[in-house]
Amino acid sequence: xxxxxxxxxxxxxxxxxxxxxxxxxxxxxxxxxxxxxxxxxxxxxxxxxxxxxxxxxxxxxxxxxxxxxxxxxxxxxxxxxxxxxxxxxxxxxxxxxxxxxxxxxxxxxxxxxxxxxxxxxxxxxxxxxxxxxxxxxxxxxxxxxxxxxxxxxxxxxxxxxxxxxxxxxxxxxxxxxxxxxxxxxxxxxxxxxxxxxxxxxxxxxxxxxxxxxxxxxxxxxxxxxxxxxxxxxxxxxxxxxxxxxxxxxx
Numbered sequence: 001x002x003x004x005x006x007x008x009x010x011x012x013x014x015x016x017x018x019x020x021x022x023x024x025x026x027x028x029x030x031x032x033x034x035x036x037x038x039x040x041x042x043x044x045x046x047x048x049x050x051x052x053x054x055x056x057x058x059x060x061x062x063x064x065x066x067x068x069x070x071x072x073x074x075x076x077x078x079x080x081x082x083x084x085x086x087x088x089x090x091x092x093x094x095x096x097x098x099x100x101x102x103x104x105x106x107x108x109x110x111x112x113x114x115x116x117x118x119x120x121x122x123x124x125x126x127x128x129x130x131x132x133x134x135x136x137x138x139x140x141x142x143x144x145x146x147x148x149x150x151x152x153x154x155x156x157x158x159x160x161x162x163x164x165x166x167x168x169x170x171x172x173x174x175x176x177x178x179x180x181x182x183x184x185x186x187x188x189x190x191x192x193x194x195x196x197x198x199x200x201x202x203x204x205x206x207x208x209x210x211x212x213x214x215x216x217x218x219x220x221x222x223x224x225x226x227x228x229x230x231x232x233x234x235x236x237x238x239x240x241x242x243x244x245x246x247x248x249x250x
Contacts, residue, residue, distance in 0.1 A: 014180040014190060015173050019050050020057070026166045027054070027148060029061065034140035036149040038159035041170030044212030047152040050170065051123045054150060062121040062147070066097040068136070072128040079131065083108075086135035093136050108135070112142040119146040127153045133162050175201075178209040185218025199229050206236055 026037050039047045052067070059065040068074075074092065079085050090111055095103045097120070120143050124136055137149045153159060159167055173181060180190040182204045187193050192200040203221065207213040221229060 013049065013053075014184060015046075015177045016050070016053055019046075019168075019170070020053065023050070023054065023168055026168055027058075029058065029146075029148070032145040034143050034145065034147045034149075035166060036137065036140060036151065036162070036164045038156075038164045038167040039150060039152045039170060040154070040156050040159060040167055042154060042210075044210045045170050045172065046211045047170055048125050049211075050168075051125055051150055051152050055121065055123050058148075059121055063118045063144075064097055064115070064120040065122075066093065066120070067123040068093060068096065068125060070126045071124055071132050071136075072126050075129060075132055079129075082131055086131060089132065089135045111136070112139075115143050115147075116141065118144045120144065121147070122149040124149065124151045127151050127158065128155060130158060130161055133158075172209050173211060175204070175209065178204045178207070178211075178214055181211055181214040182207065182218045185215045186221050195226055196229070199226070199233070202233065203229075203236075 023037075028035060039050055041047050048069075055065065055067050071089070074089060076085055086108055087105065090108060091103055091105055094105065094111065094114065095101055097115075122137060122143070124133070127133060133151065137143075137151075140147075140149075143149065151159065151164065156167065156169075172178075179192070179200055183192055183200055184190050186200070187196075203217055204214060207217045221232070224232070
């Protein structure tokens with residue numbers, strides 16, 4: 001029942017419609033081939049959000065679906081025992097795919113054995129090592145006809161090293177879109193309130209048009225009066241608030 005309820009989590013997200021249109025030819029969902037697709041860009045630009053929307057919109061078209069979050073924190077570093085690290089990653093992957101806790105597997109060939117006849121949608125989020133892809137999606141023949149494997153990463157070379165040619169580069173939003181993202185998180189609408197137009201453009205510029213920074217900056221200014229905005233801006237021009245600064249640095 002929960003899975004059949006339509007998601008409204010991503011309604012109103014600025015620029016996502018354009019991203020979905022650009023992803024269509026890469027996904028090529030009408031094809032029976034198994035395809036791996038990379039979503040590439042810097043931190044905070046919206047790669048995971050794009051992947052989540054794709055998952056929300058298309059998961060009903062597949063027999064099995066799995067969204068593996070933040071994979072790089074699940075993989076030890078330095079990795080002294082690569083085999084065990086891959087085995088643990090596969091265990092978690094299959095547990096999530098089949099909705100069974102703590103599935104035990106004896107070797108690394110189990111993913112291929114269990115999924116090579118299934119049409120699956122796999123999202124591998126925040127991958128930063130080839131070993132992670134080797135453990136979870138080493139070859140397209142591991143998955144059944146029509147399957148799609150989507151990988152988000154900051155490292156284009158990693159995608160190329162794995163032989164992935166279908167790559168979507170996520171660019172920074174335009175200045176107009178940056179202001180809209182900021183306003184959605186500040187005013188609950190994609191344009192400034194009366195009297196806040198110039199201030200909104202200045203703050204969006206301070207955030208450097210990075211979506212994650214715009215969202216945090218928007219939350220910071222939410223509910224402030226115009227006088228409070230004017231009081232905060234000179235300080236933010238020279239010394240950002242701790243949380244905002246740490247996110248923009250990241």
